[in-house]
Amino acid sequence: MPQYHPSTYGIHADDRINVLTDVAPPIHTSTTFRYPHNPDHLQPVPEDGEFMDLSTPLVYSRLASASTNRLETILAPLIYPAAKEEELDGSDGLANHVISYTSGLSAFHALLVNIVPKVIAISGGYHGCHGVIDLHKKMHSVKTIDLHADDATWDAAGLSKGDLVHLETPLNPTGEAFEIAKYAKRAHARGALLSVDATFAPPGLQDPFQWGADVVMHSGTKYIGGHSDMLCGVLATAKGAEGLKRAKTMRAERIFLGGVLGSLEGWLGVRSLRTLDLRVQRQSSNAERLVRWLHDCLDSKGEDQEAVKKVVSKVAHASLQESDMSWLKQQMPNGFGPVFSVYMKGMQQARRLPSKLRLFHHATSLGGVESLIEWRRMSDTEVDNTLLRVSVGIENWEDLKNDLLSAFKALADGAEGDEEVSVMNMEFRLRGAQVLEA
Ligand SMILES: Cc1ncc(COP(=O)(O)O)c(C=O)c1O
Known part of the structure; x- marks a missing residue:
């Protein structure tokens, strides 16, 4: 056979x-x-x-x-x-x-x-x-x-x-x-x-x-x-x-x-x-392109880059683990995972960014054809409160990039600072949500 x-x-x-x-x-x-x-x-x-x-x-x-x-x-x-x-x-x-x-x-x-x-x-x-x-x-x-x-x-x-x-x-x-x-x-x-x-x-x-x-x-x-x-x-x-x-x-x-x-x-x-292979290939390459773009923004000059730098502090993803590539390229020869994380400069920015996006649903879970973003503090009490988890879908990657860029710009232009607000009520709600979360 x-x-x-x-x-x-x-x-x-x-x-x-x-x-x-x-x-x-x-x-x-x-x-x-x-x-x-x-x-x-x-x-x-x-x-x-x-x-x-x-x-x-x-x-x-x-x-x-x-x-x-x-x-x-x-x-x-x-x-x-x-x-x-x-x-x-x-x-x-x-x-x-x-x-x-x-x-x-x-x-x-x-x-x-x-x-x-x-x-x-x-x-x-x-x-x-x-x-x-x-x-x-x-x-x-x-x-x-x-x-x-x-x-x-x-x-x-x-x-x-x-x-x-x-x-x-x-x-x-x-x-x-x-x-x-x-x-x-x-x-x-x-x-x-x-x-x-x-x-x-x-x-x-x-x-x-x-x-x-x-x-x-x-x-x-x-x-x-x-x-x-x-x-x-x-x-x-x-x-x-x-x-x-x-x-x-x-x-x-x-x-x-x-x-x-x-x-x-x-x-x-x-x-x-039936479509696993197609979906995953597309999600993986979309994610790698978005991560590369964001990472480069943090390290270069220009109008778009300045907006990104104003609000984003770090991006995390396997594709950025340069010192691990000798084993990582063998372990993941066809591309890296379609999920990455963005650390914002402050908690308020992480909390507000999802509402400024049009193509990413603000929701937990991952792996679906539709792109998701989650301010991870919504479902995990242990996580850094500036962290946004991104699950990349099968949309056109440049549309996703432009959506992220507009949201970063809107956030960078806005008056929102990172003043510590009381999150007591929210913390209360989170304790229930953590049990249910995916
Ligand atoms: C890495 C990992 N393992 C296990 C699970 C649990 O899977 P399920 O929600 O299907 O029970 C999740 C859910 O998000 C996960 O991300």
């Missing part, structure tokens, strides 16, 4: 399981499925618990449904871009290494339920994952240690076999990247597993398995969904017998966690994967 490019697999990876004549995937909503009519064909549930894979006939949609199976089937060649066609299929195939969940956080919870680590090395990144760990701390003894601490500190904390090193790269909210191979080596030297939250670099931009990840996690709500209309989480395990065993166990555990992706979301996900 030929091996195809991810853009081709996004359209055709499910052809082999498509027994219908529909060109567009049908919407299935049934929660339950008839057993065979012929009693001789009835197969009672095996007792080993690991009975399910993508070819198992449908029984009840908390176990699996047609649309979620289809989504996982298409995700496999995208998540394992180096896989040969014959590695994808069959009960041992890579499609069985990919498991979808109701959300990114339910996927992370499922991972912790599966591993039950005693020590987790983690630092910063999406605060929701820390919230999930807090729930586990409530249920059993697990402690966290700084991901970036040195080996001696990890060892003193007892990080060892059966524990977890959890790396988010690129990082929420700044878009900065970390070297996966370095953390894989450190984790494996201690018998620990490395999980990589690759939400900010979806398939096409980064293959964490190539650099030693044992488990890759995505908030599928972001680029995999891509249209800001579905929640989804994904876990995928490394190639090989150990990865397959873990995936089969997690698929079986998902039945009892109950966090199975809804059929309609599965269908939306299939719709989305």
Whole structure:
């Protein structure tokens, strides 16, 4: 069988399981499925618990449904871009290494339920994952240690076999990247597993398995969904017998966690994967151009540049990590993540800029076709209050640039200073929002 490019697999990876004549995937909503009519064909549930894979006939949609199976089937060649066609299929195939969940956080919870680590090395990144760990701390003894601490500190904390090193790269909210191979080596030297939250670099931009990840996690709500209309989480395990065993166990555990992706979301996900490669390429190149333009503005002279300099203090993005390019260019050979951050000169400017934009929605989340900007203090109490997180969409990049420039100019021309205003009421509201935020 030929091996195809991810853009081709996004359209055709499910052809082999498509027994219908529909060109567009049908919407299935049934929660339950008839057993065979012929009693001789009835197969009672095996007792080993690991009975399910993508070819198992449908029984009840908390176990699996047609649309979620289809989504996982298409995700496999995208998540394992180096896989040969014959590695994808069959009960041992890579499609069985990919498991979808109701959300990114339910996927992370499922991972912790599966591993039950005693020590987790983690630092910063999406605060929701820390919230999930807090729930586990409530249920059993697990402690966290700084991901970036040195080996001696990890060892003193007892990080060892059966524990977890959890790396988010690129990082929420700044878009900065970390070297996966370095953390894989450190984790494996201690018998620990490395999980990589690759939400900010979806398939096409980064293959964490190539650099030693044992488990890759995505908030599928972001680029995999891509249209800001579905929640989804994904876990995928490394190639090989150990990865397959873990995936089969997690698929079986998902039945009892109950966090199975809804059929309609599965269908939306299939719709989305058709264009994943196109969308992500465009978003990544748009982001890199915008970051380059902004960064150059901070370092050059001219009317536009002066307006930018008056309000912006710094831009953060993997494309600006010049001293890391020797490994970063290899880890992200096709472009950097489509999210970057802008630090404004003051909190008031960060708070006001989004309202001056026409093409960026002021909203949380990321990864959709539409550009978003978020004054991140709206949803994260820990973050620098001058930080704006930008999720770049698929619009024309120069339109986005001109929109940003007009907003910077309006802000620079305006009377708004950065006098400290009382944010007491807002802080109160934020505490509620943080729990709900994506
Ligand atoms: C890096 C990262 N991981 C995980 C999540 C959680 O995903 P979900 O909102 O789908 O639960 C998010 C959400 O923003 C995220 O940015």
